[in-house]
Amino acid sequence: MKIPSLLDLDIEQQAVISLPFHGSHVITGEPGAGKTVMAVYRAWALATAGRQVVLLTYSNLLHQYLAQMAPDLTEALNVTTYHLWIKDFWRRHFRTDPPWIDEDGWIYDWSEMQRDCVLQRVGATMHLVIDEGQTLPVAFYQLCRILGVDVTVCADENQQIDDDQSTVSEICQALGIRGDPLVLHENRRNSREIAMLASEFRETAGSEIPLPTRLGCTPTVLKVPSLGYLLTGVSQYFNAHPGRSIGIICRSTRLMRDIQSELTRLGLAQHTQAYVHGDRYRDAVDFSTRPIRIVSAASMKGLEFDTVFVPDLDAYTEDPTSVDARLRFYVLCTRAREDLHFAHRGPQEPAILSSIPESLLVRHAG
Template identity: 25%
Template sequence: MRMPNTRQITDEQEEIYMDAPMDGAIIVTGPPGTGKTVIAFLRAQVLKRKNLSVQVLMYNRVLQKYTSNVVDDQSNELASSTLLRWFKSWWVRHKIETPLEVGDKIYLDCPYENKDEVKNIGARWDKNHYNPKRRRRGQWYAPIEAYNRNTTGFLPWIAKDYDAPKIAQYQYDWQQILLLSAEYFAAGKAFNDWGHIIIDEAQDFPTRMYNFIRFAAGSMKNGAITILADENQRLSEDENSTIDDIIKALSISSERQFSLTENHRNTRPIAELAAYFYVGLKTGKPKLPHRKGDKPELVATTGLDQQVEYIVKVLKSKSVGEVGVFTQNDSLRRMFLNRLEKKLSGFYQVQTYSSKDSESNNIDRLTFDKSATVSILNRHSCKGLEFDFVFIPELQSILIDGSNLDAFKMNMYVMCSRAREGLYLLYSSKTNCLPAVIGCLPNESSGLLEYKNG
């Protein structure tokens, strides 16, 4: 991550990270490129100089890795983590024992010699679930239907641990967490003071999480919170919060609400195209930058291999830079990885990451802020990142209908705004009939895109 030097910090940014209250809760909103993540770390540095405990919390592991150089430059004086990993550690320290329940599965603590007993009353084996007691994968569980039919039979076997209750593997049950917290507090116990937490990409967390955070912070000596968010940059359609949701949940008064408006990342042509996909939510659009650059391209090809060739041609003709390739799913990510690794060997280092792929889930292999590097990522992993050149291939794979048009625009808004210097949209069509997604892009006469054939 590129941090600005003292001369590059604007008055707008300095007023927020230096002068905003250091206690209680504040919120900083701003469109892409306005420096919300920069503010997160500048504010963390100020808090650290005041000898206050501070944690910068990220939405995902890729963004945490992208910003790790900032933490390293501070000689480990700063701490960053994904929010879910930090919360897991914070919660476990309180030793609140709860049944090991994930979604519709209630896990069991069953020795091998008793497996037939639980199997006969409806238990099933989950080979992929990590069993903390055995320290390896594989654990018996009761499906919720079987458990409800025979609760008494399963009770002796219910596994318990100190982890917080979950709805799914990576999705905490914040309502249940709030109830357990109330019971814990009512018993006269105190929460471990988290000092000051700074939450980046805060719009991608559920409102119930903020209800819990407000309750927990209220019982702490410090318990301060800085929120950085842009509701126009929501990549998840399932769990997210609007700016108003967060403000209401944390009871943030108007004098504690701040906004960033200046785009420091994109060229003007890229910013203009990104603005086309703005859906009108509260955060607003950034002021258009003055920096000139090439017009983004929409490239028609006959297939994926021709798109690969076009990417290679562009990269070999440009000055060596840092490149992002954002795919719509994991299958496409693997296809572009395999082809670009071969085609760019000797010119660019090609890297990837996916939490779902055992061959690509080592986050430590990712390197950012390094020239001649191509990062191939699923679109869900691109939040908060920026690259000199961005390619968004296989656009025709995006299915568009009236019900998901806003979601499509938000996704495009996020992906397009990652590019500093060059932006390329590519699609495949073997007939004269254009894919439906092309109708959702600016037409050629708009001047926002240069239409080209690959």
């Protein structure tokens, strides 16, 4: 990410930094509006004012992204994930792990946690700044209110692609916020063509959303004979655009590993890295190097790339009219700044894109 300098922030972005340093606040906006940038700047401003600040997000990959995107702004912050923060907080106050209701320890018993905090009169004075706040459950925000923790939440409920998530109104209600959230209106990431395609999948398509003025290339759909054929094209694209970051977004871990192996065979090992949750060889990403990054659809929220390739359009077989499918593609499209390429094998284009107008997609056969 090319984070703007403080002097380059516009009026609505400056309004985020100027929010009161006490109390809870919600910031919302479309993908590309700069919510992640403002989460970092908001945390930096709070730390500069002497507040104890924790900058957190749901996914480990986005946590790494936030920590690396502006080291001069985040060096004084505790940048962590939602799960790590909860577990650390609970162990410090109760000398045990937080109670959970699933076998793997990812779904917490919020009622018991809230009751324990009330009975033990546990509180906290730090300020939490949360990016992609819609991915966290409402009960977490209710716990923050019980603890007396100030929270700044950057959230977009149109980017809900998992279960147990929160709407903006639910977050405001849980935190006791009265009044409207602060809205970032401008799309600062996508080209006009990418934003127009993404708008086809937005659930509130009838509302007026200003399109970016920056023009770019029309997104493409490629019918390819094989994965190797596509990745040869990715290699050629990289050689022609060495200054661009490339995101290859996959639905399966197996495909991610296959792509990394094939790009290595094509001589791009030193330029390629993959993130696979739970894989100790692929659990860290250096966003300052290796511009070809292979990530999963489950980890893509909050990230952005100059160019995005979706190599497995065939894997999106769910009902194309379902809310989940549409929101997933809405998020997927908006990861790309300049170029967006979908690829599928077989004669039939997957239904999720088949109804998109010809003016919004260029279709090629390999």
